[in-house]
Amino acid sequence: MSTAHPAAASAPARVAVVTGVGLAVPGLTLPDELLGTVRDGGFDPATGLVGRDLRHKDRASRLALRATAPALRAAGLFDGDRYTGSGDTTAVVVSTNVGILENVCSFADTIARDTVLGLSPLGLPQTSSNVIAGSVAMAHGLRGPNVTLCNGPTSGLDALYWARALIVTGRADTAVVIGVEPTGDIVTKLLGTPALDGAVALVLESADRATERGARIRATVTGCAREADLAGAVARAGGLTPDLWLTEAADDPAGPPAGSVLDPAAGLGAASGALGVLQAAAAVAHLDTHGGHTVLATCGGPEGDGVAAVFLTGPDHTP
Structure with a gap:
């Protein structure tokens, strides 16, 4: 049986x-x-x-x-x-x-x-x-x-x-x-x-x-990826259209369309391994004000061995 x-x-x-x-x-x-x-x-x-x-x-x-x-x-x-x-x-x-x-x-x-x-x-x-x-x-x-x-x-x-x-x-x-x-x-x-x-x-x-526990949710880490180039990393991370792009490579012709582009680490010294976390902190600050927005953070480039991309979305974001 x-x-x-x-x-x-x-x-x-x-x-x-x-x-x-x-x-x-x-x-x-x-x-x-x-x-x-x-x-x-x-x-x-x-x-x-x-x-x-x-x-x-x-x-x-x-x-x-x-x-x-x-x-x-x-x-x-x-x-x-x-x-x-x-x-x-x-x-x-x-x-x-x-x-x-x-x-x-x-x-x-x-x-x-x-x-x-x-x-x-x-x-x-x-x-x-x-x-x-x-x-x-x-x-x-x-x-x-x-x-x-x-x-x-x-x-x-x-x-x-x-x-x-x-x-x-x-x-x-x-x-x-x-x-x-x-x-x-x-x-x-x-x-x-x-x-x-x-x-x-x-x-x-x-x-x-x-x-x-009733915590305030300030952002969602919607997608993360690491690829050989910017386009591949952005696509694999979710391919969303960002309202704000946080990057050191603001003049990259392969960059995704974005409402605005910003390097939050400019003027702070060589951020190196801290750069991506600084970008994420800036993204959270942006989403505190613009809860429906999408923010893209990218690090790395052709001179390195890859590009990392992270999408963060606000608590009011609608997919």
Whole structure:
């Protein structure tokens, strides 16, 4: 005797949304300043990167921690003292290309001068590329997946891709995405220009989780892709028509039609691995005002090994 079982109904696809944004960028306070809003004051690394909670941490980790706290607070997940979400289901995804360069070069100089006997064990973790993500996770008790991407020009948008994937596949309910690049003499020598010396953080959540706790949904990460060229990346990410295109390549003749084009990182220094996350933060600021719009962010180009594209849509967007 056999028993037939009805086919299980497929679960609805999980959707990744943005509920929080935080900046630790010199001269800036809120993400709308990436779109041109001007305020007095803003973050100052000279005074903002000190404190007992930052002792024995590398510069990139300190910047990341200073961007993460306001992002979690904006998402309603930080009460000023502790993380109020589920640490077990919260991931940290960091993008940085030169974040630990100064640390590694300093250790190499010490070894060349004093051999390994001259190294400090307290500083050794700072030579790991994942020290930034680890510092954020330990500070807030985030025990989900912990990843650092050092992937060149597309790294920031690639971090959004992986954070979205973690949420859509159920590996995490929440993800803190951070783009950070510290400055320094060695970084400036390598890049030929000063780096951003700042960080930006986004809080991504499953739409269901955000709705359950009554969080304000500020944007939906509608599509992400990475391809050999701009046209291919845009098409694979969803092929939507953006109201705003955020890019460094505003004069690219293959660019998609857009109501307006903007480089939110202009004038901030070499954003490198933080660029894509900065673009996403600017997109959220735009969608805070224009809830029905679609924003496209793109990084990379012909001189690199690919182009990354991310579409973000506002809470009032109609497909």
